[in-house]
Amino acid sequence: MKECRQPQRMAACLGAGLLLASGLLLLFGTSVGSTGFESVLNAWSDPLAWQIVLDIRLPRSLGAWTAGALLGLAGAVAQGLFRNPLADPYLLGSASGASLGVALALVFFGVSPLATHWLVRLGLTGAAFAGAVVAVLLTLVLAQGVQHTLRLLLAGVIVGVVLGALASLTMLLAPEVLQAMQAFMLGSTGLVGWSACVLMVVVWLLCMGVAWLLSQGLDALSLGEATAASLGLPLTQLRAALVLVLALATGTAVAQTGMIAFVGLAAPHLVRSVAKTTHGRLIWLSSLSGGVLLLGADTLARWLIAPQELPVGVLTAILGGGYLLWLMRRNTRASAGTVL
Amino acid sequence: MKGALPVGAVQAHGIRASLGQQEILHGIDLTLQRACWTSIVGPNGAGKSTLLKVLAHLLPYSGVVTLLGQPLATLPARLRAQQLAWLGQSETSAEDLTVWDVAMLGRLPYQPWLGAPSAADATAVEQALRATQAWDWRARTLGQLSGGERQRVLLARALAVQAQVLLMDEPLANLDPPHQADWLGLVRQLVREGKTVVSVLHEISMALHADEMLILHEGQITHQGACADAATHRALEAVFDHRIAIYALGEQWVALPMEDDARVAR
Numbered sequence: 378m379k380e381c382r383q384p385q386r387m388a389a390c391l392g393a394g395l396l397l398a399s400g401l402l403l404l405f406g407t408s409v410g411s412t413g414f415e416s417v418l419n420a421w422s423d424p425l426a427w428q429i430v431l432d433i434r435l436p437r438s439l440g441a442w443t444a445g446a447l448l449g450l451a452g453a454v455a456q457g458l459f460r461n462p463l464a465d466p467y468l469l470g471s472a473s474g475a476s477l478g479v480a481l482a483l484v485f486f487g488v489s490p491l492a493t494h495w496l497v498r499l500g501l502t503g504a505a506f507a508g509a510v511v512a513v514l515l516t517l518v519l520a521q522g523v524q525h526t527l528r529l530l531l532a533g534v535i536v537g538v539v540l541g542a543l544a545s546l547t548m549l550l551a552p553e554v555l556q557a558m559q560a561f562m563l564g565s566t567g568l569v570g571w572s573a574c575v576l577m578v579v580v581w582l583l584c585m586g587v588a589w590l591l592s593q594g595l596d597a598l599s600l601g602e603a604t605a606a607s608l609g610l611p612l613t614q615l616r617a618a619l620v621l622v623l624a625l626a627t628g629t630a631v632a633q634t635g636m637i638a639f640v641g642l643a644a645p646h647l648v649r650s651v652a653k654t655t656h657g658r659l660i661w662l663s664s665l666s667g668g669v670l671l672l673g674a675d676t677l678a679r680w681l682i683a684p685q686e687l688p689v690g691v692l693t694a695i696l697g698g699g700y701l702l703w704l705m706r707r708n709t710r711a712s713a714g715t716v717l
Numbered sequence: 718m719k720g721a722l723p724v725g726a727v728q729a730h731g732i733r734a735s736l737g738q739q740e741i742l743h744g745i746d747l748t749l750q751r752a753c754w755t756s757i758v759g760p761n762g763a764g765k766s767t768l769l770k771v772l773a774h775l776l777p778y779s780g781v782v783t784l785l786g787q788p789l790a791t792l793p794a795r796l797r798a799q800q801l802a803w804l805g806q807s808e809t810s811a812e813d814l815t816v817w818d819v820a821m822l823g824r825l826p827y828q829p830w831l832g833a834p835s836a837a838d839a840t841a842v843e844q845a846l847r848a849t850q851a852w853d854w855r856a857r858t859l860g861q862l863s864g865g866e867r868q869r870v871l872l873a874r875a876l877a878v879q880a881q882v883l884l885m886d887e888p889l890a891n892l893d894p895p896h897q898a899d900w901l902g903l904v905r906q907l908v909r910e911g912k913t914v915v916s917v918l919h920e921i922s923m924a925l926h927a928d929e930m931l932i933l934h935e936g937q938i939t940h941q942g943a944c945a946d947a948a949t950h951r952a953l954e955a956v957f958d959h960r961i962a963i964y965a966l967g968e969q970w971v972a973l974p975m976e977d978d979a980r981v982a983r
Contacts, residue, residue: 383856384815460810590831597822600874601808603775608825608878609798653813653858 387652388662395665399442402672406438409680432571440569440633441675441689442668443577445640447584447630449667451623452641453648453660454588457595458619459530466627466641469529469620470512470536475631477540478508479561480547483554502573502632505561509628512536517620524613526602529620564635564690566675573633580629581664584622588660591618595656638690639697640670650704670697726751726882726913727772731780734764734771741767742778743936749929751881754904754914756924756944759933759956765917766806766886768933772915773803773884785881798826802878804871804885812860816870819859820846823877845876848903850896864891872900883907885916889923901926921953921961921972932956944970 407430419426451466459468467473482504520532548555594615597605606612630637644667648659674692681687725748732745741764749755757765770776774789774797782789784801792800802823811819823845824838834842846852849869859867868891875883889897901923904914908928918924925944932940932952940952950963953972961972 384858593822593825593831596811596814596818597825599809599811599814600819600822600871601805601810603770603773603805603808604803604874606775607773607798607801607803607805608822609794609796610825611794649813653815653860655814655818659813 384652384654385658388654388658391648391652391662392658392665395662395669398669399665399672402669402676403438403442406441406672406676406679407434409434409676436571436574437566437569438672438675440574440577441566442672443574443581444566444569444630444634444637445644445671446664446668447577447581447626448637448641448671449644450581450584450588450660450664451626451630452643452667453645453656453663454595454619454623454626455641456645457598457656457659458616458623459526460599461530462646463642464530466623466630467537467636469516469533469624469627470540471509471624471627472631472636473537473540473544474508474510474512474515475505475628476508476544476558476562476636477547478504478506478511480544480551480554480558481508483557484547484551501561505635506628506632508540509631510624512540513620513624513628515540522613524616526616529616560688561635562690563688564637564693566634566671566689567686569633577629577633580625584626585660585664587618588622589657591615591622592655592657592660595619595660599656634671634689636690637671638694639701640667640674640693643697643700644670646701646704650707725749725783726753726785727915728783729772729780730782732768732771732778732782733780734767734776734778736767741936742771745771745780745936745938747931747938747941749913749915749931751913752908752911753929754908754916754927755929755931756927757915757917757931757933758919758921758924758953762935763933763956764936765933769884769886769915769917773801775803795826798880799878800880801882801884802875802880804875804883804888806886807864807868807871807890809859809867809871813858815856815858816846816851816862816873817842817855819870820851820855820873820877823874826878841879842873842877845873846870848876848906849873850899865893865896868892869896872903876903881911882913883915885914887919888916889918889920897923921957922970925963925970925972 421427448466455464455466455468456462479501482501516529516532516536519535520529548558594605594610597608597610602612645659645663647666648662652662654662671689671693674696675689678687678689678692727749729745729747732742733740734742745768757768759765767776771778772782774782784792784797789797820842821834821838824834824841827838828834843852846855849872851866851869851873854862854866859870862870872888875885889900892900907914916927924930927944930942930944930949930953931938934956939956940949942949950970953963954961960975962975963970963972
């Protein structure tokens with residue numbers, strides 16, 4: 378309708394800007410690294426440089442973008458589902474579950490002679506994903522389903538705290554896994570290869586499709602659960618599908634890149650600060666901005682002190698946290714009507 | 718053909734409902750007439766909002782509720798949503814949605830999943846926004862509006878459903894007196910169009926503008942009757958422990974709180 382063209386225009390401009398930023402960052406991301414810009418400049422003539430660009434930098438950059446897009450999508454879904462702008466993708470306990478999964482995998486087949494064949498094949502990625510899935514299932518069991526959002530939220534917090542404590546206990550009992558765990562907790566895109574990229578892209582497309590199909594339901598939920606139910610929406614099925622999207626997107630991202638802080642929380646806020654829009658557009662824009670945030674942070678992490686690297690999770694925490702702080706101060710100023 | 722008994726817009730029989738372990742409604746029987754505005758009143762904790770939610774099928778209950786002669790429990794959700802509109806006490810977090818988007822959500826029961834709104838949807842939304850004088854803000858987001866303005870948008874959302882029965886819980890919250898008067902005019906218009914309106918109101922003077930009043934006390938109906946009836950006024954004063962008194966003011970009735978001294982003197 379022409380009545381709502383202005384918000385639509387803002388959303389379209391933001392979307393175009395985010396796509397452009399994604400493309401530029403992808404280009405820049407494949408150009409920086411421990412060998413500097415030389416690899417990309419010599420890629421056509423030097424097979425080694427070509428290999429560095431094609432097999433290391435490109436999948437890493439694409440992987441960083443996709444993991445960020447998954448977290449941005451999960452953040453928008455979590456904030457819509459829980460009707461809380463402070464909700465983040467890790468709210469259902471998936472991050473703590475993934476941490477515990479990785480800690481146990483490291484203990485059992487990282488250093489222990491008791492490691493069995495299937496555990497080795499499962500690998501850290503599989504352990505992180507399995508841990509995240511188990512945590513979400515545990516949350517659903519404790520919340521007795523998805524009928525009550527508040528119960529779901531509380532169960533997620535409880536599962537997160539308990540599994541996080543168990544992961545810490547595991548590290549205390551097996552201090553030799555501390556360093557590897559630290560890398561996981563800080564998040565890293567360093568080991569993302571093409572297979573991980575393909576997996577994340579497939580999951581992203583799947584989750585985006587489902588979330589977009591449910592976006593009208595998220596809009597209705599924002600008017601309150603009673604109003605949404607009065608509009609004839611099947612709330613239980615809607616919540617179950619949203620929880621599935623949230624768990625799958627978060628679990629996949631965490632399994633591939635570790636615990637990346639703040640991207641899922643900050644991405645929807647970044648979108649809202651520019652364009653006020655419906656969930657149908659918000660989930661796309663939030664996903665794109667999540668991709669831009671993580672790819673930007675990853676590129677900076679490789680570039681700032683090259684040939685060394687900063688942990689990308691540290692940068693996302695600083696950038697994301699700083700951005701939210703700035704947003705909070707701006708909103709405070711706006712609501713107070715004064716200049717601080 | 719022998720005329721069948723007229724069916725009420727909403728009928729309930731033997732309704733019991735609980736919140737947690739506590740039973741709030743203890744066997745409610747009622748009939749709400751078509752093309753009639755009924756206001757539900759009672760002291761705090763009487764079960765007014767719970768009753769309204771049961772009538773809207775938003776809470777689990779035992780007993781039977783029928784909507785336009787059809788059992789609510791077996792009515793398909795979509796059909797129910799087309800025939801019965803709900804306006805609850807504000808719990809919205811839709812700060813980023815435009816006024817137009819919010820009102821358009823009222824048309825969800827008519828739209829195919831993810832289908833674009835039809836011309837009829839747009840017309841219904843425009844009528845609803847104009848009726849609540851929210852049309853001029855249609856491109857603004859809910860977060861940019863005051864409490865009273867928001868309430869008018871949420872009312873427009875409920876009107877956009879174009880349902881035969883409207884259930885409203887505290888619809889006058891945040892509305893200033895001129896807009897309360899507008900709301901009264903709107904309800905009168907809906908009733909003239911044959912719609913049935915049921916509202917829970919704390920302001921007894923406003924509730925007395927209704928056609929019928931249903932007085933609730935401790936989960937049971939103590940009186941149901943016309944707002945103009947003296948028996949209704951007596952029941953109303955009794956349910957509030959005679960701490961209010963009903964007076965005639967022109968052609969209207971007003972309820973005034975009684976201070977203890979005045980009550981004793983009366």
